[in-house]
Amino acid sequence: MNDTINAPRLVLFTGHFGSGKTEIAVNYALRSADSGHKTILVDLDIVNPFFRSSEVGAHLEANGVKLISPNFVSTAVDVPSLPAEIYSVFSDKSAKVIFDVGGDEIGARVLGQFHPYFQKEPYLMYYVINTKRPLSCTEQDILSMMQEVQRMSRLRITHLINNTNLSYETEICDIINGHVLISQISKSAEIPIAYIAGVKELLDQLPDEMDCGLFPIRIFMKPPWR
Amino acid sequence: MSKVLMKGNEAIAEAAIQAGCRFFFGYPITPQNExxxxxxxxxxxxxxxxxxxESEVAAINMVYGAAGAGARVMTSSSSPGISLKQEGISYIAGAELPCLIVNIVRGGPGLGGIQPAQSDYFQAVKGGGHGDYHLVVLAPSTIQETVDLVRKGFDIADQYRNPVMILGDGMLGQMMEPVEFKEAKPRRLPPKDWATTGWKGDRPRAVINSLFIDPQVLEDHVNRIYKKYEEIKANETLVECYNCEDAEIIVSAYGTTARIVRSVTEMAARKGIKIGLIRPITLWPFPAETLRSWAQRDHVKAFLTVEMSMGQMVEDVTLSIDGLKPSHFYGRTGGMVPRPADILAEIEKIRGVNL
Incomplete structure (x- = not known):
């Protein structure tokens, strides 16, 4: 992750529902804190009830990442409400802020209310793609969802991330096939691919001449038997 | 078709569509909204x-209508919503209509919580609604198995004209796993000549009804349904036995909990403890014969049932093994998921007492 030093301090992870945004956002935040940045992870996911960044809260805090979660997160109160504390990240300019946004255009909708702040400061908005997800496996599906996410969030996607995976059954050919499709999307949408994300053992098998960065991740969202 | 990565809930929906389901009526509730x-x-x-x-009650009655007209139809909800549907489910069972009902169970009672639970076991297998009836209850433990059981569930429903329930839990609904939608061998199913598809004078009028005022007529009706249940028991009971061959303790668990127990069998083996797993795939009909046959083996010293509830399936396990061996229970509830280490500790405790 070379861009953590000079890149804009506001970094958003969006994508199709279930594309792996949360794993990547959590890993990104940990790496940012590890490289000495004051780091805040904002869990904006009001779509997903389980497997969310707030569940690794203790690990994040222990590693220097401050976590801001939706109100009532992991409680029985199933209310999509965001805390006022979120606004503080726009005034404290010393922190690197990573936004873990909910899936699809529905999850991206919550970003709209912060629009004035993103007008005043540069940001990076990653769009995470897993071509092995059933409703995001064709160029047309992915492009139209990207448009919807941009429309709802009123923000511009700046980079793509290839997170093609089949969970613990991922093979290197899945990632490469995903990359072929995402490269076409990158060309039609004129948005560069920033990274290929995946567990290190898989990324190590990629050929040397890949045209983008690699982002090895550790998997945090696991069922109890793994 | 190659594998895709899906959430359990999405996989249920896609599997239903691929099984020919074209009608869905529901009302949102976490954790099944996908x-x-x-x-x-x-x-x-x-x-x-x-x-x-507009409500769960409306949704289940729309299912009643569509099923009566011969459609492949499904509804889904989570615990409190399934409680609301019970009257309609009883009517559907009484009128002998096929449909698939999905319950992605969350913690209860009452509004409870939104985390995974198995505390709707009694409701699913012992009736739930009023009157003498059974649902066929299928309890998958992986997302691939969920996909396979959705199709099977529709087929069972059509073959026997009886509602079928998929009993999952929030974990199964929310987790993601690779799945493959395989071309399934179609079951030979009877024609739906009973469906209300419009009368043209070429057959007796189709009537969908669950009201039988004459007690003798109602008793005959229920007896006929119960004869069907015997057929279902004989033909459709599904169970997985894992590692039971030389097990000293057999652990019984279904769904997500069975996967946790499976990882415990490996932990136990490293400690020299031989644990088997009996995983009922159909909760009704319950694989009583299988459990009883293992209880008769000398090497099996005790049974343990593990659930995400306060002890519901354990009653069926105890009935099945009929006093042949001691029957123990360990459970967590309210959305808490049993941890492998805690299950192993329970096994070691039982082993101390029974071996």
Whole structure:
């Protein structure tokens, strides 16, 4: 992750529902804190009830990442409400802020209310793609969802991330096939691919001449038997 | 078709569409919302119909109507919503209509919580609604198995004209796993000549009804349904036995909990403890014969049932093994998931007492 030093301090992870945004956002935040940045992870996911960044809260805090979660997160109160504390990240300019946004255009909708702040400061908005997800496996599906996410969030996607995976059954050919499709999307949408994300053992098998960065991740969202 | 990565809830919805389901009526509730959301997106693409009803009660009665007209129809909800549907489910069972009902169980009682639980076991297998009836209850433990059981569930429903329930839990609904939608061998199913598809004078009028005022007529009706249940027991009971061959303790668990127990069998083996797993796949009909046959073996010293509830399936296990061996229980509830280490500790405790 070379861009953590000079890149804009506001970094958003969006994508199709279930594309792996949360794993990547959590890993990104940990790496940012590890490289000495004051780091805040904002869990904006009001779509997903389980497997969310707030569940690794203790690990994040222990590693220097401050976590801001939706109100009532992991409680029985199933209310999509965001805390006022979120606004503080726009005034404290010393922190690197990573936004873990909910899936699809529905999850991206919550970003709209912060629009004035993103007008005043540069940001990076990653769009995470897993071509092995059933409703995001064709160029047309992915492009139209990207448009919807941009429309709802009123923000511009700046980079793509290839997170093609089949969970613990991922093979290197899945990632490469995903990359072929995402490269076409990158060309039609004129948005560069920033990274290929995946567990290190898989990324190590990629050929040397890949045209983008690699982002090895550790998997945090696991069922109890793994 | 190659594998895709899906959430359990999405996989249930896609499997239903691939099994020919074209009608879905439901009302949102966590943690199963991805089912109606997926159906809302996909059903119009395949010429189907999705309706978000005004309530769970309305949704189940729409299912009653569509099933009566011969459609492959499904509804889904989570615990409190399934409670609301019970009257309709009893009517559907009474009128002998096929449909698939999905319950992605969350913690209870009352509004409870939104985390995974198995505390609707009694409701699912012992009736739930009023009157003498049974649902066929299928309890998958992986997302692939969920996909396979959705198709099977529709087929069982059509073959026996009886509602079928998929009993999952929030974990199974929310987790993601690779799945493959395989071409399934179609079951030979009887024609739906009983469905209300319009009368043209060429057959007796089709009447969908669950009201039988004459007690003798109602008793005959229920007896006939119960004869069907015997057929279902004989033909459709499913169970997985894992590692039981030389097990000293057999652990019984279903769904998500069975996967946790499976990882415990490996932990136990490293400690020199031989644990078997009996995983009922159909909770009704319950694989009583299988459990009893293992209870008769000398090497099996005790049974343990593990659940995400306060002890519901353990009653069926105890009935099945009929006093042949001691029957123990360990459970967590309220959305808490049993940890492998805690289950192992329980096994070691039982071993101290029984061996």
């Amino acid at each position: 089912i109606p959301a997926y159906m809302a997106k996909r059903l119009p693409q395949v010429g189907g119909c999705f309706v978000q009803a």
